[in-house]
Amino acid sequence: MKYRVTTRGWVVFSAIGILLIILLSSLFGGSPVVDNGDLEDPITTINEETSDVEEEVSETDLETELENNEADDEPVEETTEDVSQEETDFEEIVEEINLDKKSEILFDKNVSEISDEYYPVLDEWIDILTDQENLMVAIEGHINGYPYYEDGDFGLSLAQARADVIKEYLIEHGVSEVLIKTINMGSTIQVDVSDDIENHYLNRRAIIYFIEKP
Template identity: 30%
Template sequence: MKHLNKIFVAVMMVMGLSSHAQDSNNPWAISFGVNAVDTRTSAGGGNNWADRHFSQPFAVKDNWNVLPSVSYLSVFRSVGDNFSFGLSGSVNKIDKYVKFNPANPARDSRGYVVSNPGDLMYYGIDATIKYSFMTAINSKVIDPSLSVGGGYTFFGDSSYGTLNPGAGLTFWFTENVGLELTSRYKKSFGDREDASGTPDSPSHFQHSAGIVFKFGGKDTDGDGIYDKDDACPDVAGLKQFNGCPDTDGDGIQDSEDECPTEFGLAALKGCPDTDGDGVADKDDACPDVAGLVALKGCPDTDGDGIADKDDKCPTVAGPKENAGCPWPDTDGDGVLDKDDACPTVAGPASNKGCPEVTEEVIKTLNSYGKVILFDSGKSTFQQGTYTVLESITTILKEYPNSRFQVEGHTDSDGSNELNQTLSENRAAAVKNYLIEKGIATDRLRSTGFGETKPIASNKNAKGKAENRRVEITLIKE
């Protein structure tokens, strides 16, 4: 059995080479099974050429030496371009030695003599280069091959080298498991027998049948596509995209999808188009309303070249300088000049385009009204009051569509009749001043309340001073 140990040591050395870089799918293959040795190497006997050459090779029972157990092991590695290299080890027992000898009385009907050389042990170590035709015939199941190699055979007490041409056929049940059938002619140099006729270094056929497993393919991301063929080896993907993912399932791989997490259209590089206007949502300024490509996906109802969202008159065509309206909006408040009561001053549409007077503005006007100074007992202004009146005039001009009421108030000194008249005259004086400064007459109204609406006590000088005042209020009707 010492030769058998040699076989398995050699095979294990070959398997150790698997630490080398892997550069093809499942580059390694290991097979094991049963081998048969047929020492018949010459053609003879039979009724015709075919009978002489093809009947005896398949006379399994008569000519083949078969050890009824696992009797061979081989390891192969792909070296590229359908070629592979491997080592095989086999063991057998020779109890049928076949020789063509028509003169021997013990011959069979075809002239062959089968003898038992003494149950010789047979060991073989062989190196083989194999070429597969599986790619050439475009098959994933049937894998025919041709091979050539050399080996060393231990035949009884003899040992010798051989040249081994051969052929094989594998049927793959799955991508990695198959049934392997091989046949080799192991040509020895110097076929001979010893003096007693016992074979010494005979050429012979060796056939084998066994199970083959392919392995060694690397699939880092576990997507079923080997790294060698995987364009995205670190990310699980799909076979149709060479192993690259399609996260949103729109049929466009992520590396070419501009919207990889949103189901989209191929025409838009994988991006969605909610409104179906041909503009991807990511580029569509109006993604929920179909529009024009030229306007970034926004509609233009009146066809004036201005998107509805920017068109102040979306249903009536107008020039760009009028913001899409046929009429201008000078103050840009959204109220066209034709409808704007204050076309040069911005204001809300609720106030016909004029600015609205706020409570803060009224507070400012009344703070000025409190410091309007009149000559004692008269409705004429003191000199220092004109600056205050100018400030009031400026504010009123900012609200050209608003109407105001000027109200006069006095303290309690003097009779009620006198105070009423004085308050009315002072309010009228303020009104007349504002009209003279350009405020339209119909925007102003004046009235007096005398001493009837004090805002402080009339029992001291400070309170009386606060009660002598002019107030301005907004007329809202």
């Protein structure tokens, strides 16, 4: 039996072939070719930008470190010199001054006036205490309390007055007030408690001595 292909058959056959070609092209066709000539490598670009940032940060850190070093060097040296100088000054004062120095100023009965003979003693203390801040003194005021001389409220006021009059004299001659502490001892400490009234003048006194500065 012989078959004859008609024109309509060729058309159908051709259409089927075209559809198969399109289907196969969509399934197995290659990816479109992309021209990379105009595109930069993103990894290279990122690396270059990171390198530039690192260089800028490195230069900034170096400049900051140099500035900090320059700013810190001078104050440290000055502070060291100041502390060293203060220690040296205090050591020289301690070497030149007897910190166990103590002076007694005696008073007449019932008075707080300083006798002329004691001004040279006070002037020695003024020479030591003027223009320095490392030493401090205490001034104790005392009265005679045996058996009844200068006792009572009057005696306490008198003991304070004896300490105060010495403090005022030191301040008037240039000693800083903050370096002087007065203490009212009243009749709590008696040098002489004998029956010899003539020796009771030893109890009417003020005492000056060095104390530790707070």
